[in-house]
Amino acid sequence: MPIGPIPPGCIAICAPAAFDAVGDIQLTGICSQATGGLTLSNVAVTACSASGFDFLLLLENPESVAVVIVVQVQFTFHATIDGFSFDGSATCLDFLTAVRQLVTSPDRFAEPLDCAADLTCSAVPVPFDAENSIQSFIVTVAGTATCVACSGTFSVVAACAEAIRSSVR
Amino acid sequence: MTPRAECETICTELAGSGAMPIVPVSGLCQFQAQGHTISDVVITGCAVQQVSFQPVAGVPRGALMTVSYDVHFDYTAAFPEGASIRESAVCSGSVQFIQLVTPSRSVLLTPPQCTPDLHCRATDGGFDPATGTQSFVVLVFGSVDCVSCSSRRVVENVQLCSGAPLAEPRQDAAPGPGWPPRT
DSSP states (O other): OOOOOOOTTEEEEEEEEEEEEEEEEEEEEEEEEEOTTOEEEEEEEEEEEEEEEEEEEBTTOTTEEEEEEEEEEEEEEEEEETTEEEEEEEEEEEEEEEEEEOOOTTOEEOSSOOEEEEEEEEEEEOOOBTTTTEEEEEEEEEEEEEEEEEEEEEEEEEEEHHHHHHHOO | OOOOTTEEEEEEEEEEOOEEEOOOEEEEEEEEOSSSEEEEEEEEEEEEEEEEEEEETTEEEEEEEEEEEEEEEEEEEEOTTSOEEEEEEEEEEEEEEEEEOSOTTEEEOSSOOEEEEEEEEEEEEEEETTTTEEEEEEEEEEEEEEOEEEEEEEEEEEEOOTTHHHHOTTGGGSOSTTOSOOO
16 A cells, blocks of 8 residues: 655654563572581571563574573571581572563564563472582572564554654663 | 695684583472372482573573483372382473583584583472472583684685585584684
């Protein structure tokens, strides 16, 4: 269909429509903390957070993103070493990685990636590994990941001077 | 430099390989009990089953690794009616993580050509009677050997014989003393 006359101050451009591609994240992994010879008991989780993320594009899998999630598990414990014992608190920090397909071809992600995640986390201690002096936690992360995606099809849109000015970031 | 008649002087990146230790990573394995509780777990082995590599945009030396593993264990199954028996079972699981797999100033070949030498060690993660799940913490460790291209461009005399490079395309990528590249 012909575009017809373009109003003064406007241009017609071919543009893929941008949209938010949203996917669920449900992931269970391990947070491990070396205790440096301390033997831990009475381990109790006081908080779990999954607030740091990085998103990476997979070169051979352009429909998916890899999400690297920083998990922090705060916990209290009773520790013994060489006959001494004390109560304390500490934080286990680890990385969990999930791969999620968020778009289907011919749609693709905007580059550089423009993504966000909204995640909650819970953690359960596992029995203390005395042989290797490691306290681990089973961490469950749940929520959504959202990335800006570009439609694989193009639309013709009229971009007028004021609209161009206001939409330039 | 005057190349011999059968040689061509080209600018190229040298291919190389070499074992890179990975930072040990902990994964989870969960085994679902069928109508009984699990106790007295004895781990009899841990075996890495499969390793895959995916190149990651923006991380030329890195790869997304997916490692699947089997945990072999014996346990006592106690049934609600009071009977208990000793059983053997296998728990299968996997973990994904991003690692640097090639030396500095190099780029992972695409698609990756990697030889993993990975092992695992499992520890008892406890039985949760509420969900009937026996967990294991699986430590994955070892090294990987991936073909990479140097990011430094060097001038080399390369013998371009008709047929030979096509007939043996892997020859340039073979592991050997060519790493690190000569300067």
